[in-house]
Amino acid sequence: MTVSDHLAISPRSELRRRPDRGSRDRATLNAILDEALVCHIGFVADGEPVVIPATPWRIGDWLYLHGAAGGRLIRVVGSGAPVSVSVALVDGLVFARSAMRHSSDYRSVVLFGRGEAVTDPAAKAAALLQLVDKLSPGRSLLVRPPDDKELAATGVVRLAIDEGAAKVRTGPPAEVEKDAGWQVWTGTVPVSVRAGAPVPAEPETTHPPPPLRPWLRPE
């Protein structure tokens, strides 16, 4: 596959609404995907749409997902059926003088494509350890690696990040002039995903809690 700095476009991935907020720049998409603790993957089953949440992680230009080896997610995505993946990070609530100018700051990604199964046990294990490191860098070196039985029970699939787009909204409310007289607070309430104080499973532990990624700031 030829990997470009920018993602491909097609009728299904064309940004019809607010293309000014759109980006196909790979670095922009990657940063959003890397920060996502959850994605939502859609596929067609018996002609009808199904969307389910999953934990995504990125390795290079691929988005990885895992699940029970016999589960529908793994079967469908691993079979190469068409899928769509959506991620959205909410960064703020935007309050305007008029109801309809309320908005939110966000960073989102929608991807399209056909997945594939990762079947080689060593490749599966390596990928799964990178998921552990996504949550806490370096942790894969500290924990027991997957054994053969665990690898057999777990499916890993991946989707090439090559068609789709990001959308980013930021900035103050887009007011309209006629609303100037409305007496109400306007502006943005920032919203972010924060990490609370670690709760050890064994209160007497002397091991340090796991370091987190910079995008998961303390409360």
Next chain:
Amino acid sequence: MTVSDHLAISPRSELRRRPDRGSRDRATLNAILDEALVCHIGFVADGEPVVIPATPWRIGDWLYLHGAAGGRLIRVVGSGAPVSVSVALVDGLVFARSAMRHSSDYRSVVLFGRGEAVTDPAAKAAALLQLVDKLSPGRSLLVRPPDDKELAATGVVRLAIDEGAAKVRTGPPAEVEKDAGWQVWTGTVPVSVRAGAPVPAEPETTHPPPPLRPWLRPE
């Protein structure tokens, strides 16, 4: 429509994996949907799945979405085509002694059904004002209500909350006995969506910033 305290089940909405984590209790689903700042709605376009993010709000036993009147979301959902909606709130990262026992605490909802358009302008306006109040209770009384032009440019659709399920995971890592010797911190890092200090669009404002819902706690 007959509304039950519990949602319906069908082959597409059967909980195949970890049914112990599942719930069809309407109060459980409602609480998750009410807290969601974003949902991901999937539909089938030209035989292929499309998933896009949207801002959901609930009125009674209906989940509402809005968008540009001529946009794909409004056209597809408003046409009564089958859709699936996924919401996931991440509550914690769960760190275990083995890579494969890592997990996350979460509350998720997946819904299935066919949407419908809300076309009556007064009903649209009333629904949209409830979205404003979802973000800040009482705010709909303080802001300029939608005018005819805004209502014509905005589509509102809704999906009956009557087929689907919630899943909730909570608790310490599910360790396996053979890992007892691994010397590493285990436990949960709570994760939550927090509100930062409000940033006024007009720094000189004397109006108080908008009150927020209890689930959106300050940082």
